[in-house]
Amino acid sequence: ETGVTQTPRHLVMGMTNKKSLKCEQHLGHNAMYWYKQSAKKPLELMFVYSLEERVENNSVPSRFSPECPNSSHLFLHLHTLQPEDSALYLCASSQDPTGGSDEQYFGPGTRLTVT
Amino acid sequence: GENVEQHPSTLSVQEGDSAVIKCTYSDSASNYFPWYKQELGKRPQLIIDIRSNVGEKKDQRIAVTLNKTAKHFSLHITETQPEDSAVYFCAASISSGYSTLTFGKGTMLLVSP
Numbered sequence: 001e002t003g004v005t006q007t008p009r010h011l012v013m014g015m016t017n018k019k020s021l022k023c024e025q026h027l028g029h030n031a032m033y034w035y036k037q038s039a040k041k042p043l044e045l046m047f048v049y050s051l052e053e054r055v056e057n058n059s060v061p062s063r064f065s066p067e068c069p070n071s072s073h074l075f076l077h078l079h080t081l082q083p084e085d086s087a088l089y090l091c092a093s094s095q096d097p098t099g100g101s102d103e104q105y106f107g108p109g110t111r112l113t114v115t
Numbered sequence: 116g117e118n119v120e121q122h123p124s125t126l127s128v129q130e131g132d133s134a135v136i137k138c139t140y141s142d143s144a145s146n147y148f149p150w151y152k153q154e155l156g157k158r159p160q161l162i163i164d165i166r167s168n169v170g171e172k173k174d175q176r177i178a179v180t181l182n183k184t185a186k187h188f189s190l191h192i193t194e195t196q197p198e199d200s201a202v203y204f205c206a207a208s209i210s211s212g213y214s215t216l217t218f219g220k221g222t223m224l225l226v227s228p
Binding site for chain 2: 031040042044048050
């Protein structure tokens with residue numbers, strides 16, 4: 001499956017570290033999303049980029065900083081995280097529904113552990 | 116904002132039985148309702164979706180129904196098979212160039228042979 005890729009797949013970091021998660025989509029979509037998936041909680045939308053502009057920020061702490069340099073790439077920069085930030089971080093992309101489907105295609109996720 | 120409730124949280128059925136998962140939403144402006152399946156250790160994948168201008172949609176063994184008045188929608192799986200075992204998520208959104216999905220908490224479906 002190569003539609004939406006994420007790196008790294010696993011990441012362990014200390015609370016003082018700085019790291020970045022990368023997402024790349026090869027589907028020609030123009031909207032990209034970051035989700036957090038924790039155990040026993042719903043998928044939580046963190047950020048939405050449409051046409052490379054951030055359009056949604058669901059009250060996410062500033063220790064998470066997204067970046068969308070172009071329509072194919074999305075980053076999530078992490079710094080001074082807390083243990084409760086440990087989760088699976090999923091990236092997704094979709095096409096503008098006016099020209100296609102609402103379907104969001106997910107990447108495989110990055111399993112993040114904060115120690 | 117939108118709130119999506121999903122029930123049950125776990126569902127065990129015998130192979131060949133039917134399974135029904137129900138969701139309610141709060142925002143009457145929501146007009147797009149997808150269902151995603153997530154197998155263990157894998158990414159969520161869309162299995163079926165419905166828009167607010169239809170009441171039912173079917174795709175082989177899977178069907179979704181929508182009641183806009185009551186603000187609830189359901190997933191029906193008939194003739195379940197062990198490979199249907201997974202976590203199923205419902206979601207709701209207002210479709211407008213991009214879709215900000217609000218997900219339910221998920222239902223773990225276990226189909227026993």
